[in-house]
Amino acid sequence: MRLHELSTPALLIDAPRLEANLATMATAHPGSTARPHVKAHKCTALAARQQAHGHSCFTCATPREVVGMAEAGLGADLLLANEVLDPHRLQAMAEAVRSGTGRVTIAVDSDETIDAAAAAGLREVVIDVNIGLPRCGCAPDDAGRLADRARALGLAVRGVMGYEGHLMMVEDRALQRKQVAECVDRLMVAHALVGGEVVSGGGTGTYDLHDRLTEVQVGSYALMDTAYATLGLPFAQALYVLGTVVSVSPQWSVADVGLKSLGMDHGNPSIEGASVWFCSDEHVTFDPKGLGPQRPGDRVRVVPAHVDPTMAMHNEAWLVDGDEVVDRWAIDLRGW
Amino acid sequence: MRLHELSTPALLIDAPRLEANLATMATAHPGSTARPHVKAHKCTALAARQQAHGHSCFTCATPREVVGMAEAGLGADLLLANEVLDPHRLQAMAEAVRSGTGRVTIAVDSDETIDAAAAAGLREVVIDVNIGLPRCGCAPDDAGRLADRARALGLAVRGVMGYEGHLMMVEDRALQRKQVAECVDRLMVAHALVGGEVVSGGGTGTYDLHDRLTEVQVGSYALMDTAYATLGLPFAQALYVLGTVVSVSPQWSVADVGLKSLGMDHGNPSIEGASVWFCSDEHVTFDPKGLGPQRPGDRVRVVPAHVDPTMAMHNEAWLVDGDEVVDRWAIDLRGW
Numbered sequence: 001m002r003l004h005e006l007s008t009p010a011l012l013i014d015a016p017r018l019e020a021n022l023a024t025m026a027t028a029h030p031g032s033t034a035r036p037h038v039k040a041h042k043c044t045a046l047a048a049r050q051q052a053h054g055h056s057c058f059t060c061a062t063p064r065e066v067v068g069m070a071e072a073g074l075g076a077d078l079l080l081a082n083e084v085l086d087p088h089r090l091q092a093m094a095e096a097v098r099s100g101t102g103r104v105t106i107a108v109d110s111d112e113t114i115d116a117a118a119a120a121g122l123r124e125v126v127i128d129v130n131i132g133l134p135r136c137g138c139a140p141d142d143a144g145r146l147a148d149r150a151r152a153l154g155l156a157v158r159g160v161m162g163y164e165g166h167l168m169m170v171e172d173r174a175l176q177r178k179q180v181a182e183c184v185d186r187l188m189v190a191h192a193l194v195g196g197e198v199v200s201g202g203g204t205g206t207y208d209l210h211d212r213l214t215e216v217q218v219g220s221y222a223l224m225d226t227a228y229a230t231l232g233l234p235f236a237q238a239l240y241v242l243g244t245v246v247s248v249s250p251q252w253s254v255a256d257v258g259l260k261s262l263g264m265d266h267g268n269p270s271i272e273g274a275s276v277w278f279c280s281d282e283h284v285t286f287d288p289k290g291l292g293p294q295r296p297g298d299r300v301r302v303v304p305a306h307v308d309p310t311m312a313m314h315n316e317a318w319l320v321d322g323d324e325v326v327d328r329w330a331i332d333l334r335g336w
Numbered sequence: 337m338r339l340h341e342l343s344t345p346a347l348l349i350d351a352p353r354l355e356a357n358l359a360t361m362a363t364a365h366p367g368s369t370a371r372p373h374v375k376a377h378k379c380t381a382l383a384a385r386q387q388a389h390g391h392s393c394f395t396c397a398t399p400r401e402v403v404g405m406a407e408a409g410l411g412a413d414l415l416l417a418n419e420v421l422d423p424h425r426l427q428a429m430a431e432a433v434r435s436g437t438g439r440v441t442i443a444v445d446s447d448e449t450i451d452a453a454a455a456a457g458l459r460e461v462v463i464d465v466n467i468g469l470p471r472c473g474c475a476p477d478d479a480g481r482l483a484d485r486a487r488a489l490g491l492a493v494r495g496v497m498g499y500e501g502h503l504m505m506v507e508d509r510a511l512q513r514k515q516v517a518e519c520v521d522r523l524m525v526a527h528a529l530v531g532g533e534v535v536s537g538g539g540t541g542t543y544d545l546h547d548r549l550t551e552v553q554v555g556s557y558a559l560m561d562t563a564y565a566t567l568g569l570p571f572a573q574a575l576y577v578l579g580t581v582v583s584v585s586p587q588w589s590v591a592d593v594g595l596k597s598l599g600m601d602h603g604n605p606s607i608e609g610a611s612v613w614f615c616s617d618e619h620v621t622f623d624p625k626g627l628g629p630q631r632p633g634d635r636v637r638v639v640p641a642h643v644d645p646t647m648a649m650h651n652e653a654w655l656v657d658g659d660e661v662v663d664r665w666a667i668d669l670r671g672w
Contacts, residue, residue, distance in 0.1 A: 136590055
């Protein structure tokens with residue numbers, strides 16, 4: 001099938017660029033030293049490619065991602081890097097462990113999350129430590145107490161995790177390096193109290209600034225977006241939403257890629273050679289500029305500003321190599 | 337079922353408020369003088385409630401919405417207020433007409449969109465006229481030529497439509513009234529050239545400023561959002577995303593309602609009594625303030641900033657009356 005045969009809006013993954021991105025990360029962090037984050041793509045077919053590049057440990061953000069990865073045979077070592085209190089969903093993850101051959105480890109940061117994990121029959125946890133981003137995680141000096149509580153309830157404590165998410169977009173690399181080190185200092189304080197073989201953290205924006213973590217939770221590197229593109233990382237844009245020009249006027253053109261097909265929290269998408277004015281539910285209005293005059297039926301490639309929520313809005317992605325459509329991948333880990 | 341039994345994030349619709357909103361609009365624009373826009377909710381169960389309030393004509397934004405409405409028996413008179421060139425999707429809509437008892441009318445604004453509609457076997461169109469918003473629609477003085485072309489191809493031209501979307505959020509009502517009148521002037525110029533019984537336009541933000549349209553395309557009024565709430569309209573907030581507090585710290589709390597469950601193009605959501613700091617993929621970080629100290633497991637109601645994309649991110653909505661869950665509605669018109 002060729003690109004022009006696809007109905008739009010259509011999520012496109014540039015296959016050669018994806019493979020190059022996966023290879024670059026697998027060289028920097030081979031095997032279990034990277035724990036790719038499936039929240040960035042929600043696609044077991046893409047996770048299987050990450051596994052083919054040597055990674056068999058994965059990070060998840062939702063119980064649905066954990067259960068779906070296990071069902072797809074990718075559950076050798078899954079870390080839910082998020083707190084969950086819902087007994088039904090915790091039990092579903094415990095069941096995924098019992099019925100498979102892999103392991104599920106869940107992040108905990110409070111008495112309540114530890115007690116809920118134990119009650120649901122989960123067996124392994126990491127202590128989630130707040131290392132600077134105002135989100136989940138306990139205070140570093142409370143990590144030992146929580147580990148003791150977990151062990152008293154029969155849970156194995158594999159170690160600690162922390163996420164310096166507030167530092168991903170720092171453009172001054174020297175400053176970023178210093179701030180990341182301060183965050184990891186906090187994580188190491190907690191690790192000294194907790195013990196265990198796992199010290200997990202990091203992300204695409206700081207992937208090359210870590211030497212004390214045992215694994216990096218990298219996600220966006222596989223497909224990238226315009227926000228990460230500003231950082232000069234060695235990963236290429238591999239994700240697009242293909243659109244059809246449906247209306248033209250002398251001053252602007254309109255394609256059928258709207259805000260229901262794009263993560264908008266990082267702002268408007270981009271179209272190479274053109275200037276995006278704004279997005280509506282089902283439209284992007286743009287000045288074609290360097291693209292030259294558009295006609296109804298012309299195709300445009302829209303580059304999302306944020307990869308993760310964009311993936312979560314689509315049922316499927318089309319793997320492309322140039323003008324050739326080489327595969328269809330289900331976005332099968334959507335929802336919670 | 338009670339509210340606390342729901343897994344989160346869960347989309348909630350306040351049933352009494354929804355009914356009040358539907359009644360208010362049905363009084364202002366009874367029967368066919370309103371053509372509710374299903375893009376605002378993508379839910380045939382909700383459309384059925386709009387029909388129960390007297391409206392049997394609906395507006396759609398995508399072929400999927402048209403086909404889904406027809407399949408649900410709500411296809412008496414569907415207007416696709418959008419340009420489509422995809423022959424497969426145009427044919428699917430034509431088939432929905434042939435296999436049902438209703439009618440489908442599609443917006444056209446160019447030679448190409450007219451030719452595509454005719455080629456696919458569709459029978460009825462309206463001429464989409466640009467009346468000020470830089471998006472779809474022909475120039476008013478080109479509308480007659482396009483109507484002639486459509487009629488020459490055997491299409492019935494039912495009239496004209498235009499959308500003054502750029503004026504929905506004008507807070508100065510006198511200024512808004514004047515600007516809306518200028519837009520409708522342009523639409524009436526086109527209507528004089530086109531003819532037909534339909535003059536369609538408007539939206540929730542201008543629903544009470546129209547006396548020359550034959551129908552208003554109102555959508556957001558049914559559920560509302562924080563953006564529309566600023567306008568002082570007589571419609572109450574009826575949509576929430578229920579979340580569970582999963583992590584607390586002395587300065588902030590975190591609930592499991594993230595940007596993958598919220599339309600973010602209008603900015604952050606709100607939590608009554610609290611101050612929202614930011615959203616991540618699966619989290620909202622907030623200062624609980626007036627809510628008082630939170631504990632893991634507490635529930636919060638998050639109010640989306642934009643109703644349309646929020647609905648499109650969920651598989652289902654729960655209809656609630658106070659603490660009681662009275663129904664589950666599928667969001668069954670998602671996708672394209």
